[in-house]
Amino acid sequence: MLRLNGTLMSRDTQVAQVKDGNLEVINEALLPLYLKRTGYLEGWLESRAIDRHRTNSRLLKKALRLSNYDDVSMVLKVSAATITDTYWFKGDEESTLTYRDIVFKENLFDKLALYGDPDSFNLKYSPTPELTNIGSYEKCWRLIDGHWWLYKQGNDMERFSEMFIYELGKALGFSMAEYELDGKYIRSRDFTDGASVNYEAANGLVGDNDDYIFNFDAFETLFPDTAKQYVTLIYLDTLCFNMDRHTENYGILRDVQTGAVLSLAPNFDNNIALLSRGYPKNEYRKNDKLIELFQELLLKRPKALQYFTKQIIHKLDRNLILSCCDKIPVKVDRDFLCNFILSADRQISQLFQSNGISNGFEDEPRQSL
Template identity: 30%
Template sequence: MLLMMKDRKVLETMTDGSLRVYDRKLLPFALQKDDLTYEDFIFNWLAVRPLSMGRTNAKEILNNSKIPQTPLTIAKISHAFNLTDCYWVREEEETVTWESDNLYDHPMDQEYADTALTGMPHSLNREKIHTPELTSQGVSAKCWIQEPDGIYLYKVGRKELPASEILQQLGISHVVYERAGLYQKYLSKERLKRIEQSGELIVKSKLITSKKMSIVSFEEFAVWCANQGKDEYEEARKTDPKRYYEMQIADYILNNSDRHVGNWGFYFKTDENALTGMHPLMDHDHAFDENETLVSQTWDGKTLLEAAVCAQKILNLPVNHVLCMEMPEFLKDQEWDAVKERARTLLNECE
């Protein structure tokens, strides 16, 4: 099997279980180590690339084409193409190429998008499967849709909209979400209506990667740090201190209970494999938690408040702007009251 980065060979598995590395500089971050093994590549990188079975509608996605629920099978069938970076895999004898099959340049299977977002099943029997839904991470119902001006992520997430408004007031770099208005004709309107009747909304955000700029999750970044003998949190602060500290303030003001290792991370220049800084904050569908004593998931040993106080003393963001703005649409009264109370607490703690 060949690991490719666009049309360049990076690594090959040999018949005796060894690896042949063609370009060490282009190895994925988790595989940048001196004692790289076959098991590292197959089980610690390739097998974690496909969608998780904990993702909403995961089984329905796989059932569309009768794909077994085993990570390596999914990775091989999809060639591990995704919209996070430009890595993919193929067997030596396969004729598939980056130019012919990458997800940035070619239409994606529409039926998979419908299933991924709404759970609507489709019976497909295709020799060639072309969809990012087999490798999209996370657990929420979501899908990728190509629109005239680019690729968008559609997801179920009422809280994304008010979170975006608040982060805009704070001047924090974030993925901007908007309410998805006119749904594409191939999305199940009946099931979409059912989602909104449950009190949720369909929102969308534009793809933040490209063929030139990829992202690596903090989870993989932490593996890279461990392989280099570095502390992952200290390295994160050193790599992009401003955005790292912004994240502490954002997560406290929003009371985000789900800043896990998979939904924050870093941009890197695709062709150079060089980190450039943190990518914009995203995934706030678990914001506005009712528990006001949350522990930080990105700063060891601190609560969200303690981490935010340290960050605010460094950045001095305009937290008072939150107190002056009108209550964002789609936010409940008690959620908004709690946001303002946290803003006041942060300002008082930093006096």
């Protein structure tokens, strides 16, 4: 058991006292959802650590002389602070420390974290948000004109898939994290705008359970608006064959001052979807597992069906897909892409017809495949 003593903070507000690793909650409203669910401080701290399996994370730890540190010790080197929320840990021996002291103001190790830059290896230690930059891909945070941007590596098809899904989601009116291509990298602007709101991954609420129905029920109980937004997230995942939606790459936004749930976080992390692993053989989506799971959600949860029919303004067609392709300077098989996405959409629409449900789209022209 972790023998840790201090205070869990949100900015300069005390959230919980920690005595020998045990939580004594001071402000229940501000407590992270993970800790509300489990009370397990060590697990929460570990969840904030850089992925030790990334090649460049090992280089970073070596450069910072942290090679022998476990995940908890490593995140505590930066007071467990992250770019996307206001939580941090203040040890008993750090009584004069304030949020202003620990909040990240620069990142000297961005190049080392992103592509293993040898010129960064000999830099002196300074606090870096890379120690709490989670995920399996090589990436880094960069502060540009007062805003943090997350840069990520990827091949052409991964970057195309991420950018295309961003453009398609935006065209359909969904809440999407902002993405841009930057040379051979893709970058995304911090959607918390410097932790003006707190982002918490869904695992804080549902653990590792990514089952659609389980998640929908949890969001519906927490805050119905998030359940509505979750349906659009999964709809886009279904259209674009996102196999990699897991409980650490979607979540919620909370008010920093009150802890109130504001919304589902914008849709992000779609680089292992669509064409990222090449062109699937199943162009017309026969017996597609993601379509089956989404249809199951709509059939077994009437509210999910209600939210879907009210929220989805049905304007998906070949022209819309091609217009999104036009914005991305990566060559792909556009006919395949249209067939792949529209086949999924058609099967979802057929669900309504086969069950005698009005979806509100019957009078709209359907693009032939």
